[in-house]
Structures are given as structure tokens and as C-alpha cells.
Amino acid sequence: xxxxxxxxxxxxxxxxxxxxxxxxxxxxxxxxxxxxxxxxxxxxxxxxxxxxxxxxxxxxxxxxxxxxxxxxxxxxxxxxxxxxxxxxxxxxxxxxxxxxxxxxxxxxxxxxxxxxxxxxxxxxxxxxxxxxxxxxxxxxxxxxxxxxxxxxxxxxxxxxxxxxxxxxxxxxxxxxxxxxxxxxxxxxxxxxxxxxxxxxxxxxxxxxxxxxxxxxxxxxxxxxxxxxxxxxxxxxxxxxx
Numbered sequence: 378x379x380x381x382x383x384x385x386x387x388x389x390x391x392x393x394x395x396x397x398x399x400x401x402x403x404x405x406x407x408x409x410x411x412x413x414x415x416x417x418x419x420x421x422x423x424x425x426x427x428x429x430x431x432x433x434x435x436x437x438x439x440x441x442x443x444x445x446x447x448x449x450x451x452x453x454x455x456x457x458x459x460x461x462x463x464x465x466x467x468x469x470x471x472x473x474x475x476x477x478x479x480x481x482x483x484x485x486x487x488x489x490x491x492x493x494x495x496x497x498x499x500x501x502x503x504x505x506x507x508x509x510x511x512x513x514x515x516x517x518x519x520x521x522x523x524x525x526x527x528x529x530x531x532x533x534x535x536x537x538x539x540x541x542x543x544x545x546x547x548x549x550x551x552x553x554x555x556x557x558x559x560x561x562x563x564x565x566x567x568x569x570x571x572x573x574x575x576x577x578x579x580x581x582x583x584x585x586x587x588x589x590x591x592x593x594x595x596x597x598x599x600x601x602x603x604x605x606x607x608x609x610x611x612x613x614x615x616x617x618x
Contacts (some may be wrong), residue, residue, distance in 0.1 A: 381407050381416060383421040389433070391525040397436045413576050415562070417445060417489045418601050424478050438478055445485065448588050450499045462503040471508045486600050493578070529591050533612050539595070540616050542587040550580040552617045554596060554605040561602050579605065 386409050389396050396403060411417055424437055439455045446453040452461040458475065460467040474483055491497055504516030504560065531539075540548060553569060562574045571577065581596050581603070588595065595606050595613075605613075 380419070381411060382419045385420065385437075386423060389427075389429075394430045394433050397432055400436060400440070404440050404443075408444040412446050412448065413574075413578070414489050414492050414598070417441075417492065418486075421478075421482070421485060421489070425482060434478060441485075442474060445488055445492075448501065449488065449497065451503060460503070460506070462499060465503060465507075467503070467506055467507050490598065490600075512618060524580060529593065531609060531612075532590055533593070533616075534591070535589075536595075536609060536612055537585055537616055539584070540613070543583060547580050547583045548617065551584065551596070551613065552578070554603065555610055555613045555617060557605075558607065558610065559602055559604045 385403070388399070388403065388407075392399060400513075407420075411420060420441060424434070424441065428438065441452045443455060446460060450462070453469075454461060458469040460472075461470060469475060473484065491502070498520075501516045501520055504512050505520070507513050507516075540551070543551065550565070550569060553565065560568075562577055565571065565577055566574065569576075581598070584596050585594075593606060593608075595609060597604055597606070
């Protein structure tokens with residue numbers, strides 16, 4: 378597992394504020410290679426924890442935003458301060474993307490959470506981010522029409538079917554989540570003796586893959602932690618006992 382934070386930190390230690398002159402190298406060697414939520418969380422935590430000269434912070438943040446939105450199939454034109462999808466554009470200032478890392482951290486966290494969603498409706502996402510309120514409402518209505526907004530509850534028999542469809546290791550992961558309710562990825566790795574966070578991603582993907590698309594999520598991630606849907610904790614505890 379490549380620790381891009383360590384690479385960026387090392388480069389900054391050696392180059393200091395002159396790192397802005399190595400933009401192409403930093404972009405190609407680090408930011409262009411960020412692909413998973415963990416990659417982005419790691420870099421964001423580093424950017425948030427350090428105090429950089431303003432010029433360096435803006436450059437790092439610009440590269441981060443470009444890479445993040447690229448993963449969401451949206452182009453970020455930092456020079457003109459616009460997001461681009463097809464022929465549509467959004468002024469970044471209206472999304473506060475011209476602010477400091479600390480100020481826009483909550484927004485960035487929420488966007489990072491979208492990276493691993495399969496079949497993400499980019500057009501709808503872009504519409505909801507629009508500077509035009511009418512366009513936002515239009516795409517929100519489109520979202521409401523989709524089945525994911527009106528997710529159905531699970532019955533006990535359906536949950537039994539889900540559990541039976543899982544591998545032993547995934548059931549063990551689910552059993553742990555039922556026990557704790559929520560946990561950081563580091564805690565899960567330690568408690569289940571996993572190699573790295575990719576195993577967690579495999580478990581959550583397996584649960585999602587074996588769940589009907591119109592059902593409520595059993596497991597979900599938020600701001601770097603993994604959560605069990607609390608309303609099914611008691612039933613799952615009985616099934617997994």
C-alpha cells in the first residue's frame with residue numbers, strides 16, 4: 378500500500394515552498410494516483426494537520442480538488458475557478474472552494490464519500506451543486522424519483538438470506554460491526570487481524586453486492602468510520618448468534 382502522504386511530506390521537507398515549482402511532478406506522482414477514499418482521506422488529513430505558506434496550501438488544495446472531482450467525472454478548472462461537466466459550469470466560489478482547507482473540509486469529506494459509489498449519477502450530482510437554485514430543485518426531483526431515495530426496510534427473513542449469502546470472513550466482519558455499532562478502519566483492521574483497509578472495502582462491497590438495490594444500507598461509511606444501520610442491530614445479532 379503506497380502512502381502518498383509520506384511521499385508528499387518528504388517532498389515538502391526537502392523542497393519547502395519551492396515545491397510549487399514542481400507542480401507537474403507532484404501532480405503526476407501523487408495527486409493523479411489518488412484513487413480510493415482512503416487515499417484522499419490520508420492526504421486531506423495531512424493537509425489539514427500541517428501549517429503551510431499560503432501559496433503552498435493553495436497549490437496543494439488545487440491539486441487535491443482537481444484529482445477529487447476527476448474521480449467523480451467532473452473537470453475542475455482552477456485557473457478560471459469553475460467546475461465543468463459537459464457544457465455546464467459551476468462557479469467554485471459559490472461552493473466556497475476558494476476558502477482554506479479547514480473551512481471546506483466538511484464539503485470535501487462528503488465528496489470523498491461519493492468516490493466508491495458504483496454508477497454514480499454525475500449529471501444529478503453536478504446539478505445539485507449548481508449555482509442556480511432552479512436547477513438544484515430540478516435534479517433533486519430527479520433524485521426523488523429514483524428508488525434509492527425511497528429505500529425499503531429489511532424483513533428478518535431477508536436479512537437471514539443476506540447473511541447466508543456471505544462468506545465466513547464477511548460474516549465475521551458483520552458480526553463485529555453488530556457488536557460495536559461503529560468503528561474506525563484502524564480498529565477494524567486490528568480487531569479482525571486484517572492486512573489493510575482494502576479488506577474492509579471488500580467486506581462492505583460484498584454486503585452491498587448481495588443486497589437488493591432498493592433496500593436500506595446495512596453498512597455504510599461516513600467521515601472515515603464504518604457504521605452499522607442501528608435499526609437492524611438486534612435482528613442481526615440474533616441471526617448471527
